[in-house]
Amino acid sequence: MATKPEPPAPHGLGDSLVERLHAVQQQHGYLPPEELQRLARAMARPLSEVMGVASFYHLFRLVPPGLHRCVVCRGTACFVRGSERLEASLRQRGVAFETASCVGACGQAPVLVLDGAVRSGDPGELPWL
Amino acid sequence: MSVDPPVVHGHINGQVFSAAADATLLQVIRAAGLQVPTLCHLDGLTPVGACRLCLVAIEGHPKLEPACVTTVAEGMVVHTHTPELETYRRMAVELFFAEGNHVCAFCVANGSCELQDVAVEVGMDHSRFPYQYPQRHVDASHTQFSLDHHRCILCTRCVRVCDEIEGAHVWDVGYRGSACSIIAGLDQPWGEVAACTSCGKCVDVCPTGALFRKEDGTAEKHPHPERAAQLAEARHEHRWTNP
Known part of the structure; x- marks a missing residue:
């Protein structure tokens, strides 16, 4: 069935957000808000979009992990x-x-x-x- | 010079239609003077097919399709109001009511609420599903506006109008499943988000009482959903409506 094709990403700035979030989490153990802000700025993406992706996936932690997991x-x-x-x-x-x-x-x-x-x-x- | 797209023909509810090949079914349905309920759709914004109220049946096609994001095709035979569709639409509206905390009696949008209108349109007078009474919050941190998450149906009109028309992209959808919510910035209080220009377009297009002006009390909200289409037309076609 012909559904409208998804419009191409309007800003064309790659699909690297998830990979970069992984890198931040690897470094800090979670995704600190300052780092998300830095990432959004570096990628010239809106803050809410970065947070939307970060909060969607269970593997991303938004709070620091405890001493033991x-x-x-x-x-x-x-x-x-x-x-x-x-x-x-x-x-x-x-x-x-x-x-x-x-x-x-x-x-x-x-x-x-x-x-x-x-x-x-x-x-x-x-x-x- | 742009070439006009070819014309296709078909039937809607037994009525013949002809339309440009790139038209959506919803455009064709409305052009034919017919009506299907919608909540997430708003002229002037990109359709997303989120609310599932505009589902239509297409003969020879195994599943129902949302009219707002389905393009017409030659020979399409479409039905907009089969008993099955009416059952599903009523069910979808019941789920909207059961999912949030919608209390019309003291809502700012009482009387000018599209969720309320749709409930009337599909004949929903009660929900068969247990009310979830979710624990949500109210964000009153902005100086002019408030966001009551209890009344949000996640239609994403505010997200799209802020991104596509204002260009600020203050809003997005955060989290998932029953925890899903509209977020401002890094899920911050709205008033702290520097990107917000306080233009009020999100409040204008919100179909319920989720986004409202602080001065509005019960039943005092006056939404302006038509502004999205007016602004989009002015921006893209340089035509001003001068309402």
Whole structure:
């Protein structure tokens, strides 16, 4: 069906925004507002456009990450093996965590990733809880 | 010298139409004196097909298409008001009401609200969907205007008018899913965004009471959605309407 073709990007300043946001996040661990402002200025893009893209993707963090990073897997296998209980126990203990759709370690479900290392998510086996 | 695009023919609701090959279905529908409800569409701004109210059925085509972003084609047979379309349109309006916090009784736009008008047009008198009562906020940081996110339907008219006509691009859409909202600058208070020229075009084109002038109380908003088309015409064709 003939739908109107998307008009070409009116300013033609490349598609490098996402890549540059990644670079900023790699350097700072998150996207500080000053850096977003600098990026917008450097690319001659409106602030709200840069923020719109940065806030849309879950992988971009707009607040500084904590000292430790905890990611709970919400994949099917982990769900079946009790990732919801794991999340509840973390929440109960006031542990800040993120979630991922699957970390590819279904054989050990339920799992979480603690500071980059995959760990069993069985609440009984978590020494730090 | 520009060459006129070729002319195509078809049927809308049994009525024959002929139109330039680059016309949108919405333009053809309106030129034929017919009417489909719209919310995100505004003459003078780029169509985005966001509100899904102008969906039409095209014979021989498996899915419904938004008229505002669909170009006509030779032999197209279009229906604008099948029972299926009417059901979907009413459902879409119900979802608009369930998604935000729309309380007409004390809204600045009561009586001049396009969401309200569309609800009347499609015959929506209640929503079958549970109201979400989202926790949103009001941005009253600008000296002249306010933005009440509770009443925003994310039509993006303000985003487009600010980008395409004023050229300031103060607004954009931030975040995603149910957290989606209109943002000013780096999701800052509106009054802190230096790019804003305080021209008020976003307030003029807002279809609901989300954007309003601070002096307006309940039912006192007087929007001017026609200004987008007037300004676009003046800018691109050097024709001034002098209203």
